[in-house]
Amino acid sequence: MKNARITGAPTLHKAVGPITVTVLGLFAMGAVQAATLACGAPLRVSTTAASGWTSDAKYVTDPGGNPMATVLDKRWTGLGTYFDPTGVTHGTGAGTLAGQPLQGHWLSFGTGGDGDPVVNVTGDTANGAWTAGRVAFIRTEPITVASDVDLASIKIVGTGGADFDGRLLVKPTTLPGGVSNTTNWFKSTAMINGWTSPQAINMDDGNLGFYYGDNTIAISLDGDGTTATWPTGMMLDMEITADCLTPPPPQPTAALICPAGNTAGQTVRVGPFTTNARDWKWTWRTNAAGTALENVEQPLFDDYSWAGAYVKPSSLPAGQETNARWISSGTTNPAASDVPGLPYPAASGQAKAGYHASVFVMNQPINVGNNVDLASIKLDGRFAFDDYGNSVFVQPAGGAPVFDNASLYLPNGYGSFQATTTPAIPGFSRGQNTIGLMLDGLQATNDCANGVCAMAAMADFYVTAACTGEPPVATDQTITFPAQTSPRRIADGAFPLNPVATASSTLPVTYTSLTPAVCTVSGTTITPVAVGECQIAADQGGGTVGSTIYNAAARVVQSVTLQTAPVVSPATPVPTLGAAGLALLGLLSAGLGGLALRRRQRI
Known part of the structure; x- marks a missing residue:
């Protein structure tokens, strides 16, 4: 029980007219952020609309059934009220968000006192809850961590509120080794607490549970049992950042051989x-x-x-x-x-x-x-x-x-x-x-x-x-790596090198992507990652064929252009009107209607 709350009359919520709903809906749609976390590019995640979040909570009337309780865009305004994000700006510790207005609303289930269905917010894992005794607000759009991200550098800063004891849950879809996360493993980290005033979010311990590929995030709260009297809610506006993981340089390919003119013992x-x-x-x-x-x-x-x-x-x-x-x-x-x-x-x-x-x-x-x-x-x-x-x-x-x-x-x-x-x-x-x-x-x-x-x-x-003092005996070699078939469409997925490279020594050639943010290579298979120029290096590190020792060959690089599907001329988009535009359209329609009526009367 939250001692700061005092039982009182049900909180009244203003009805929202059609035009206002349209404007708010358009604002929420426009605020959807890109789902990819790339190094050096902050990803903003906010509670801009309830439609972007689900929950693992169940209605009291159907605790073992489906669907889960619906998340509402509804701020509690009773005594001990949730703070109003309107007009609030981020503090100095909020990264690139510092000084910007908060983006987002309070998400909750409402309360039984307001006429909302009563929700059980003490999760039962047997009925689908992520954590026993807690309730989770789950972001519906996953966050995709790019392959060039340094996982230990992922940091989250921002502002928000939680009712109460908010913890960040991160559930990667795939674990190391390409293992599917069928055990529903997730990492839980303390994030935020408090609902009467904005709270700073600062998570920088290098171990938040993210892994490469898709990750589902949730905010887990410690509720009051049910929402019969008190709501359970949260709001946040935060950015997730990460440093780039510098790819390791290739291993040296030179032979361990003494130069011409070497002396014994050198x-x-x-x-x-x-x-x-x-x-x-x-x-x-x-x-x-x-x-x-x-x-x-x-x-x-x-x-x-x-x-x-x-x-x-x-x-x-x-x-x-x-x-x-x-x-x-x-x-x-x-x-x-x-x-x-x-x-x-x-x-x-x-x-x-x-x-x-x-x-x-x-x-x-x-x-x-x-x-x-x-x-x-x-x-x-x-x-x-x-x-x-x-x-x-x-x-x-x-x-x-x-x-x-x-x-x-x-x-x-x-x-x-x-x-x-x-x-x-x-x-x-x-x-x-x-x-x-x-x-x-x-x-x-x-x-x-x-x-x-x-x-x-x-x-x-x-x-x-x-060195033994003997002269070196080694043979140079070359790599032939013809130009690649290009361009390629990302939507077509992985494709083989065509044609492949060959070394004059007949030793096998290895391939490396010099642009891992655009493409990766395994063996002779290229996997597209993003639009751009995919650069593939062909190397042969030297070796022995029969009694002949070959030096490492000079690297040869070829490129493949990766692009989206050919652009088809789109249909002309229908513009979306704001409140002023809708009002003007109404006046115009009324005027045209009156003009038509006058014409009929004249006839």
Whole structure:
């Protein structure tokens, strides 16, 4: 019960005439915001009209049935009244909304005392409520988070009111790994309280529950039980912002080979190589029982951070910046402060002592030339791991993997980015070599409570070696990448590269989108994202064919124009008249009617 309220006579609400309804309806339609949250472009969300919101509340007369209770555009004006948004402006902490008038109305169910149907506002999850004991006002239009958004940077500011204890609920449609959110998982975060005066909204904890793709948001309130006497309502006018997620640079493709004129013992290196989910994969995991090693791939994910405790790449001091990202299996059971704080797919086997751990493998091979000392190859860089028992994995092309942990342990710990040079790593051969980072977390699953079983790695390193003094033997190669079929319509969806690129070495070519905000590429398939020029880079990182070592080829870029469907001349739109226009039309009609009558009388 809200002590500030005093029982009194029912609140009267003024009837709204037809012209006023028309004007208000047009204003509400014009205020609908774009549904996409793109980096650098604020998205405004307001309670401009009840038609844009639904609820999980049920009428008292039919608590287990459908439909849900209808949301009304109705402000309570009794004693202890809801504040009137009219004439109120946003404060200085409201981002780009600062100083602007509030946009939006109070949404509620009215009260039984006003003649409205009585609504049960203490939700029952068995009857469809999002949260037990609470009621949710649900935005009907989802918010689509673009693929170039930094999820940890999403921030919400604005002004509003809640009756009472308003919490933001965010329910992504799709979870990491393309998993459909059939469990109805959502994140709940304290947002706003108070209804007698405007309250500031400021949400900036980096963990609001948004994920890429569509997200449904709701405002959850702690109600009085029913609306027999007191209403339950909320209003808000807020903007959602996000920073851009800078795409990681491509991994270096140069071979580890000494230049002409090198001397014995001279050091050569290639890099830096950095961790990110695009260029690394997860294999050589432990089975679900934790009893055997499997060569089965599972996905890795970028930028997972357990309990906010991992060292943040963006917080490194000047001169120590990195393009590396945390790569992880995530967790099925996130902690409240995990980022992003949502469930990941179950990992059927991570690591267990005695089974060599899991291996995070780099897709780009290290191509070792003819004149480096194989017994001198090391990793030199910065590393951070969650959990521990970390070392290096090597598998030469066509050979067996070399799991040699002796003296190859890398730094344990996730709170700092530690500089390390490994001892010489056994297992490298001439030509292509696969390398990876081995993690042993002493658990075989990622389902511990509060994300404790999640494993992750971050690395930024060079591969170094000593020269033998011999001259280099390597062959240049080229890429042929013809112009693409263009333009393409976004509505037609994904399409294959046509024609594909080829390398003179006959080694496979890889493709990268240089414009991820316009298109993405997987293998040889392009997926449109937005209208614009889709730029696709073709690369071949070098390698060995028979006994010939090829250097990396020069990158070649081709473009595809993405556009909407051809424009068809639209029908001339019928203008919508405001109140003044309707009044003028009425006068004109009356005048024309009178003129016609006079003509008939003359006849």
